[in-house]
Amino acid sequence: MKIGVYAKSVRDHKHEEGFKQLLLSLSARGHEIWCTQTLVDYVHMHVSSGLNLQSFDHLTAKEPLLDLLICVGGDGTMLDAISLVRDSNVPVLGLNTGRLGFLAGISIDGIEKAITDVERGNYSIESRSLLQLESDSGLFDYGYALNDFVIHKKETSSMIVVHTYLNGEFMNSYWADGLIVSTPTGSTGYSLSCGGPIIFPGSDNFVITPIAPHNLNVRPVVVSDGLVISFEIEGRASSYLASLDARSQSISSETHMAVRKADHQIKILRLHGDHFMDTLRNKLSWGFDKRN
Numbered sequence: 001m002k003i004g005v006y007a008k009s010v011r012d013h014k015h016e017e018g019f020k021q022l023l024l025s026l027s028a029r030g031h032e033i034w035c036t037q038t039l040v041d042y043v044h045m046h047v048s049s050g051l052n053l054q055s056f057d058h059l060t061a062k063e064p065l066l067d068l069l070i071c072v073g074g075d076g077t078m079l080d081a082i083s084l085v086r087d088s089n090v091p092v093l094g095l096n097t098g099r100l101g102f103l104a105g106i107s108i109d110g111i112e113k114a115i116t117d118v119e120r121g122n123y124s125i126e127s128r129s130l131l132q133l134e135s136d137s138g139l140f141d142y143g144y145a146l147n148d149f150v151i152h153k154k155e156t157s158s159m160i161v162v163h164t165y166l167n168g169e170f171m172n173s174y175w176a177d178g179l180i181v182s183t184p185t186g187s188t189g190y191s192l193s194c195g196g197p198i199i200f201p202g203s204d205n206f207v208i209t210p211i212a213p214h215n216l217n218v219r220p221v222v223v224s225d226g227l228v229i230s231f232e233i234e235g236r237a238s239s240y241l242a243s244l245d246a247r248s249q250s251i252s253s254e255t256h257m258a259v260r261k262a263d264h265q266i267k268i269l270r271l272h273g274d275h276f277m278d279t280l281r282n283k284l285s286w287g288f289d290k291r292n
Contacts, residue, residue, distance in 0.1 A: 059088035074098020130262035147186030152178035160235035230258035
């Protein structure tokens with residue numbers, strides 16, 4: 001198989017251990033390994049100069065190159081990887097060397113079994129929706145997010161007002177520190193920490209969640225992902241922050257922005273026995289009696 005391996009950083013000991021173990025296991029099993037050029041250079045300098053690696057920049061629908069991309073790190077690494085995978089439909093599998101890991105579910109101890117299951121076809125593919133940002137300022141080189149789009153005040157500024165529209169029709173003005181528009185995948189992230197609901201993958205919804213709203217009766221709202229959500233920003237500051245997943249850029253109140261459901265999706269590879277409801281129970285400690 002042609003298998004890509006991606007890591008945002010391998011400087012941490014746990015990341016480095018998982019990264020090395022994965023590469024050596026794939027090589028021993030005879031798989032063709034692809035990495036970004038930065039990682040190829042790192043491997044040849046710090047892991048093994050004899051490993052035969054191919055390099056790639058990003059994938060496309062016309063040139064998918066890979067059968068699978070394995071991300072080493074945490075959910076942040078998985079989010080970064082969507083700019084590599086793009087619309088190629090190459091499935092992504094996460095090796096969790098980070099902390100919580102809603103998306104990256106494979107542990108270092110489970111590397112060998114995971115590769116064996118992939119080789120034997122013991123997996124399923126989940127399609128996860130993306131949101132697409134449209135802006136008159138050309139924000140972000142890759143304007144898609146797997147988790148969420150966020151408008152936020154800067155650190156020292158006062159709260160802002162985000163006027164929000166659905167398909168051009170006025171919905172609400174949010175007096176808050178900011179506003180989150182989350183996909184179902186992102187509903188277990190920043191939106192959840194701000195009081196938003198958990199949305200199951202494939203629900204065809206967005207969640208609009210205010211961040212520290214001034215009016216306490218303003219609560220998160222679930223809307224169809226068939227809508228276009230647009231914004232106007234007011235505030236005393238001259239600039240604000242717009243974020244797609246972990247990427248942020250400075251914007252002004254003159255910046256026009258809207259988000260919609262993207263035309264393509266990201267494929268997440270799930271090994272047999274790895275289910276979303278199990279992940280919720282294990283990661284959020286649902287159903288555990290904490291009194292003991």
